[in-house]
Amino acid sequence: MKRLAAVVALLGLATVTAACSGGSTKTSGSGGGGGLFTTIDVNRPGIDASAPANPYNPKGNSFLGYNSMKLGFVKNHLTDPNQAYPGIAASWEVAPDNSSITLHLQPNNKWSDGKPVTAEDVKLSIGIAYTQGSTAFAITPGAAGAAADVQVVDDHTVKVTQDMKNPSMKFARGVLDTIVVPAGVWGSVLPADFWDKLKASRGEGPDAEKAREVITALGEKIIAFAPPKDTSAGPFTLERVNPGEALLVKNKNFYNAAQVAPDQVKFLNYTGNEQIWNYLIAGKLDQAGFTAAPTDVMNRIKQAAGSQLIKGFSPVSVGMAFNQSKKPYDNVHVRRGLAYLIDRDQVTKVASPEGGTPAVTTSGIHQKPAQEWLGSELSALEPYKYDVAKAEAEFKAAGLQKKDGKWALADGSPWKVSMHAPAGFSDWISAEENIKGQLTENGVDAEVVTTADYPLYLEEIAAGKYDVGFWLLALGPAPYDIYQRLFGASNGWTNVAGKIAHAAPGKGGNWMGSKETIDVDGVGKVNPGELTGKLNAASADQAKPIMLQLAKAANQDLPAIQLWDYVNTQFTNTSRFSGWPEQDSDVLRLPAGVWIQLGMVKKKQ
Structure with missing residues (x-):
């Protein structure tokens, strides 16, 4: 199946011109470390240069695992939905009865503006998740696996309790899936009485229904929010974007920055599978998620210098x-x-x-x-x-x-x-x-x-x-x-x-x-x-x-x-980077930005 957010008709293999940059980019030969990592966002065709760096905006210039971070990144496990790699949270404990999850944040993580990532950032982000209909933070009465309480224990610890009237075994996953944004930038998107409104929404009757309507209505405001600049707690931050590409640069304040190999990441624009095919045939992409291709095109992709397919569950x-x-x-x-x-x-x-x-x-x-x-x-x-x-x-x-x-x-x-x-x-x-x-x-x-x-x-x-x-x-x-x-x-x-x-x-x-x-x-x-x-x-x-x-x-x-x-088939290229996941690795369904931030991907020597 085509892995595109908007389905684009396949019209055959067409010639594509290279996207032109809005300025110079550092290449692997220009010094400064690991060089340039080039990819595409396989879930979203078309780069909108006017879109904000907003992870909740469908067209936003926010790339999961690169400049957008979750509390944790769920592993590709056969039977357990709650296993995950660290993200904003370094570790967590789930209560034996699945009634709560206690999150411990990365101790040395900072936003790209130098401010520390704190529990208040997480609490604000959970508040935003309620406006977006998140599974763990749903406001629908009786929703399975919904949180009952969010408690800031200290600057680096947050405890989230499940409503055990209708529990879900996926509660931990629902919490870990939360995208985290900086309260110092995003604080204005929620009204001062938000948590009071949330408490009221959990009741019954007209007042509770009105509170739920107010929270839901905030979702549109959040989707439209445009931060003045990208403030990231991930391995990269957005430098610039034009209709041809988005360029991200390394975030020196990222908690694991020493293990992040590339200095820059470039996302190339595309509008259909045929452009991705051409990028892969030309060896331009260091990584791309699976894209359906006819056999003759797949054979040409495999013949490109350094081309490698990694497959998993x-x-x-x-x-x-x-x-x-x-x-x-x-x-x-x-x-x-x-x-x-x-x-x-x-x-x-x-x-x-x-x-x-x-x-x-x-x-x-x-x-x-x-x-x-x-x-x-x-x-x-x-x-x-x-x-x-x-x-x-x-x-x-x-x-x-x-x-x-x-x-x-x-x-x-x-x-x-x-x-x-x-x-x-x-x-x-x-x-x-x-x-x-x-x-x-x-x-x-x-x-x-x-x-x-x-x-x-x-x-x-x-x-x-x-x-x-x-x-x-x-x-x-x-x-x-x-x-x-x-x-x-x-x-x-x-x-x-x-x-x-x-x-x-x-x-x-x-x-x-x-x-x-x-x-x-x-x-x-x-x-x-x-x-x-x-x-x-x-x-x-x-x-x-x-x-x-x-x-x-x-x-x-x-x-x-x-x-x-x-079968989850990933395209990678060994010409510029090494350390790619093994076949059947449990990271294969996660964005390559997660592979990079975990220190797996290395600059080829």
Whole structure:
């Protein structure tokens, strides 16, 4: 899938001119240490020179891990969502019952203006997080994993307590994900009575509702805030920006500055994947996150001097999801029959040869953590290997008719599998075209329909406009998040203040339309949404048997066919820097700025 904040159509490999700088930049040969590190922000195309150095602004010239810092940077762990590397916080302790986290700040960290980073900076930043709808700092009544109290213990210690009425095992992660800004610069964005308003918002009635509205309204003010200059506690600070590039320079006050190899970092502008391809082919980038590319382009990238691909676990899969409000997809035998007609190895080879591995089966979990959660039970699940005879048996069990070599609905009317994908998602579209060919070859009429962009795609799929669409699954590592994709709001189940409610198909955003209860072989009758809700507060040991029941339910009922598990593929170049992460490293989903600030990346000797 294209990793762009705004989806840009792939128009083929086009010639791109080098972005011109607004002034001279120090190169590796000009002295002063580690030289220039060049990259792109793979999550955000287009540099807006007029945007502020504001980490909350979608177009802001704030780059996570470089001049924007979190309390901690979450590791890419298979099953534990709360493991993290230090950031603004040097260390932390989580209470045994998960009721609080106590943060200890880096003892020698300073902002780029020379002022120390203190607990008051953290408290202000948490206040800002409340206005942005942060998970740990949500103001929605009864929100899972929300903080109940923020206490400044001393200048370098902050304790955050969880509201245990509806706890979440991801509470520590939610706190560590907080971006920290300097109170001396940002203090004016929150009113003097903010914390009183926050206390009032936790109640009930009109006054509490009004307080919540006031806090939410502050979000827009914060997004628009433009600091007079970039004041950073990260390894770099923004020096200048123009439409072609953003230039950051080393922050000598950063707590680990001695281990930061580059003197400068340059982010190059791009508007589409084809420009990233050209940068990589020309060897201009020291690092770039994964960008989908056709095989011929990928081969040219690999041939560039110093080019290196590093691969690791990415906790996400893609599935072919069904709208069971539409016939014949309400019949499980139809869904199983389609699963038997799709060769997942072939689909993956065509759609995502470098960025995916074929799903071993449909479990709802990426195959790597599935081995941890399910153990030997994983191999006991039905694999749905390509099998035409089994597909035909399933179609017949559903009452479908075969006329002149083509499958029709039970009443004899024509049947066409209409698959949808957003324009620009090259791997999804390639996959659907391949599936179309496989189905057509076996007597199932099929078509591929593209939607203008991803936001419209999400809007229309949620409205129940599609029969079949591609859907991201297995968003780990938290068990609750994994199964929310199959048995959450999109399939009728919502978690409000710890209580699970179910909406009928076509109501309340329920576009998948699975049955509320499923009779699972070897398990009995289960309510998948209620089981998923239990995962929110479950420990790892408590989660394992629940995960197994949900995997069996997903495997038997097939609300979606799991096609491939994504692989996190990073592009790096060894010509100028060394010390890159190892294959399968748990830092691979973090920005390269975090690799740099941890002292991993070194100037090549």
